[in-house]
Amino acid sequence: MPDDFERMWADLAPVGRSAGSGGYFRQPWTTPETELRHWFTEQCRARGLDVETDPVGNQVAWWNPVASDRPGVLTGSHLDSVLDGGAYDGPLGVVSALAALDRLRERGFLPSRPIGVSVFAEEEGSRFGLACLGSRLAAGALPWERARELRDRDGVFLPDALEAAGLGVADGDDLTWPLAERVATFVELHVEQGRDLVDRGAAVGVASEIWPHGRYRFDFAGEANHAGTTRMADRVDPMLTYAMTALAANKQARLVDQRATFGRIDVAPNGTNAIPSRVTAWLDARCSTDDALAELVQRITDQAADRADRDGTRLQVTAESVSASVSFDPELARMLAADHEGGDWPIIATMAGHDAGILSAAGVRTAMLFVRNPTGVSHSPAETASIADCLVGVSALADSLERLAR
Numbered sequence: 001m002p003d004d005f006e007r008m009w010a011d012l013a014p015v016g017r018s019a020g021s022g023g024y025f026r027q028p029w030t031t032p033e034t035e036l037r038h039w040f041t042e043q044c045r046a047r048g049l050d051v052e053t054d055p056v057g058n059q060v061a062w063w064n065p066v067a068s069d070r071p072g073v074l075t076g077s078h079l080d081s082v083l084d085g086g087a088y089d090g091p092l093g094v095v096s097a098l099a100a101l102d103r104l105r106e107r108g109f110l111p112s113r114p115i116g117v118s119v120f121a122e123e124e125g126s127r128f129g130l131a132c133l134g135s136r137l138a139a140g141a142l143p144w145e146r147a148r149e150l151r152d153r154d155g156v157f158l159p160d161a162l163e164a165a166g167l168g169v170a171d172g173d174d175l176t177w178p179l180a181e182r183v184a185t186f187v188e189l190h191v192e193q194g195r196d197l198v199d200r201g202a203a204v205g206v207a208s209e210i211w212p213h214g215r216y217r218f219d220f221a222g223e224a225n226h227a228g229t230t231r232m233a234d235r236v237d238p239m240l241t242y243a244m245t246a247l248a249a250n251k252q253a254r255l256v257d258q259r260a261t262f263g264r265i266d267v268a269p270n271g272t273n274a275i276p277s278r279v280t281a282w283l284d285a286r287c288s289t290d291d292a293l294a295e296l297v298q299r300i301t302d303q304a305a306d307r308a309d310r311d312g313t314r315l316q317v318t319a320e321s322v323s324a325s326v327s328f329d330p331e332l333a334r335m336l337a338a339d340h341e342g343g344d345w346p347i348i349a350t351m352a353g354h355d356a357g358i359l360s361a362a363g364v365r366t367a368m369l370f371v372r373n374p375t376g377v378s379h380s381p382a383e384t385a386s387i388a389d390c391l392v393g394v395s396a397l398a399d400s401l402e403r404l405a406r
């Protein structure tokens, strides 16, 4: 069994990996991510499972040996990565789902309801800016009319990206999955993105909640001018307004022990010897409650506006992706966390968004399992998990599926 997980893991290791940083560039509907989608199809077929791939590339394969027509237990995650991301965020949940299925079959377990393995597309929102794009479409949380207008950084519209990947939404396609009829419970296994399990000395944890979080585009408009001949007093420099806003975000988040990050910036014309005409920067904000999130974003926006007044620049803030607070079913969390070798697994919160959050918001009974990440680092090539802990995660997932599909 272990070599099976490790064989699958070895299959994925080189796909979309940067020779420089060792990080992954598996943006959705690009060549590496398409290769992963085909890999998943092969893995399912090798297990005698028929894979359904929907028009945007979301995938699901059902194991239904007793031909039950009851709603099933679905498990899976995503295969796309952030830019220069780690190997585990997403793929660990997909490989573990396949390995857990193998584990159940080896045990001779016969599920009383179907067990499905799924992959949702563009979970990271790293190309089209909207987190969990695939699962939001599958859950009916995002109308195709809005999704089709999304453009990536090169100006490519989503429909054209899908075409290039051999996919595509035809008029009249219904992108929503029949979740109410087909899915009784969704369980997503994911590498922990933090050090809670390390600090607790636990290999596996169960999620209690996902913090609400959002992505907000800040457009700072100024006046392009010469970097040398323009006196400092005569400038309308959007870079200054941005810089102060980034510092304000850092301070405001620290004051309330929440999270605010400016990790992405786009400057026009981005010349060395010119005051920029425009700076666009994206705020990623995360808080323990929806109200705290709204308040934090408002405070940062107000301080940016004050500074814009002083600089004579113009500010526009646009919420591009907002995910409300998710509380997982506590009784389900307790059931999955209970009675393992060494006692119960800890039940912990996560500040990272997941497809599980979208399905939960759509009314699907949902749980998440986390696998210890020794460094706690994620969205970085340094993200890691030990094979030993990954195999404990596979057992944990197999046990969970067995409890849910007995």
Ligand code: HGY
Residues within 6 Å of the ligand: 123, 124, 131, 351, 352, 353, 354
């Ligand atoms: O950004 C997140 O929270 C997740 O990794 N998609």
Ligand code: MN
Residues within 6 Å of the ligand: 082, 089, 124, 352, 379
């Ligand atoms: Mn991620």
Ligand code: MN
Residues within 6 Å of the ligand: 078, 089, 090, 123, 190, 353, 354
């Ligand atoms: Mn993820």
